[in-house]
Amino acid sequence: MGLGLRALNRFAGLALIDRLGLRKPAEKALYHGARLGFRGAGSLARGLGATQKLLKPARLARGSSSGLFDLTPTEEQAMLRDAAASFARETLRSAAAAADAAGAAPLEVLAGINELGIAAMSIPEAFSGVGSERSAVTQVLIHEALAYGDMGLAVAGLAPSAVSTALVLWGDEAQQSAYLPAFAGEHAPVAALAVNEPQPLFDPLKPQLRARCTAEGFVLDGVKSLVPRADQAELLIVAAALDDGAPQPRPALFLVEAAGAKLRYAAEPAMGLRAASTMRVEFDAVKLPSAALLGGGDPTIYRDCIRLARLGWCALAVGTAQAALDHVIPYVNERVAFGEPISHRQSVAFAVADIAIELEGMRLATWRAASRAEQGLDFARATAIARRLCADKGMRIGSDAVQLLGGHGFVKEHPVERWYRDLRAAAVMEGVVLI
Known part of the structure; x- marks a missing residue:
């Protein structure tokens, strides 16, 4: 699969492709090649893994490091990013406006994201996946590429892979065997x-939803909000304060099968991420078995989950901000006022330059934090820096993009008003995505 994708990628990068007008067919070939490659690898892994019975959890190896500070994506990472970016441009971008208006993602678009094999890349071969190495950087690149098409659709499509990633990272052998093959x-x-x-x-780090210990397991009481497609979900990983008799409840993660939990749902449309169909979920004395506790209730695991989720939101913000910049530049060059393009005005040119500068800072901070997470190094400080940059500067980029388009930035004819709304999610959303 790697050799085939490498050949397709090199073919798509030839200058001759542009001269012959074959850029779009080449990008489609790269995307379909990556998708079919992951399908084939996944089928092979399922055939081999069916006879395996694990006695301990399956984990992916940590990413290797040369010891040098180099955030340049590898050739394989670049190929995966390009395949995701091609899908985002061809499919997500064209479906974004209608999905935002409808408040729901088209099923065929979600199926297309699933066909990219993003979840399978993070699942070990023992459970029918194709993963061999843990790569947070690769996941950041893919999140960024999909958000370039549309953040709301990307969130709706990536939410299931967050659950599978959590199971790979922290699930025990029974939890992994029960859920990961699906x-x-x-x-x-x-x-x-x-x-x-x-x-x-x-x-x-201080959830109000409570998980009380009982003789049979746990009882959950409380409310969760902004959960994408919650009423359709078969499995939820829920953050709760575990009350097990200790002086202070500690945050923990729980596996909740929706079918038998008798949950209550309510639509909760937000300012942005409309295509993700966010909902409120109420837990009223929901009983769980003792096996539902993920990671043994270790607070360190919970903190890592929050940080990895925040890196996912940083990547989504970077991709959406890049889309805004790429839309603004041709607009200000083509928009004529008082006999010249508005980009000739210093105030406009400086505003565009500021967007580009802040975007590069967001991207490098996110990549650096993901690189440290991938290598098993402490990434708390790096994640905090990335989160602050992406939350503050992402919102500013969205606002500046609307301003630069003037009246056009206020109407839905141009997508910048949607990107502005979506970019605000990076400052308020927790969980949902996981790299």
Whole structure:
């Protein structure tokens, strides 16, 4: 698969392709080649893995490091990013406006994201996946590429892979055996990582949803908010404060099968991410078995989950901000006022330059934090820096893009108003995505 994708990638990069007017067919070939490659590898892995019975959890190896500070994507990472970017341009971008208006993602678009094999890349071969190495940087690149098409659709499509990634990272052998094979298949279940709660100044490290210990397991009481496609989800990973008799409850993650939990749902449309169909979920004395606790309730695992989710949101913000910049530059060059393009005005040119500068800072900070996470190094500080940059500068980029388009920035004829709304999510959303 690697050799085939490498050949396609080199072919798509030839200058001759542009001269012959074959750029779009070449990009489609790269995208379909990557998709079919992952399908084939996944089928092979399923055939071999069917006879395996694990006695311990399967984990992916950590990414290797040369010891040099180099964030240049490898050739394989570049190929995967290009395949995701091609899908984002061809499919997500064209479906974004209608999905935003409808408040729901088209099923064929979600199926297309699943066919990219993003979840399978993070699942070990023992569970029918194609993963061999843990690569947070690769996931960041893919999140960024999909958000370039549309953040709301990307969130709706990536939410299930957050659950499978959490199971790979922290699930025990029984939890992995029960759920992971389904996520590696062609029809992955709808799932979500539910962390947000409907309260002001929400602190994800102090969830208000409570998990009380009982003789049979746990009982959950509380509310989660902004959960994508919650009413369709088969499996949720829920953040809760575990009350096990200790002086202070500690945050933990729980696996909740929606079918038997009798959850209550309510639509919760937000300012942005309309295509993700965000919902509120109420847990009223929901009983869970003791096996539902993920990662043994280790607070360190919970903190890592929050940080990895924040890196996912940083990547989504970078991709959306890049889309805004790429839309603004041709607009200000083509928009004529008082006999010349508005880009000739210093105030306009400087505003565009500021967007580009801040975007590069967001991207490099996110990549650096992901690189440290991938190598097993402490990435708390790097993630905090990336989160602050992407939250603050992402919102500013969205606002500046609307300003630069003037009246056109206010109407839905141009996508910048949608990107402005979506970019604000990077500052308030927790969980949902995981790299």
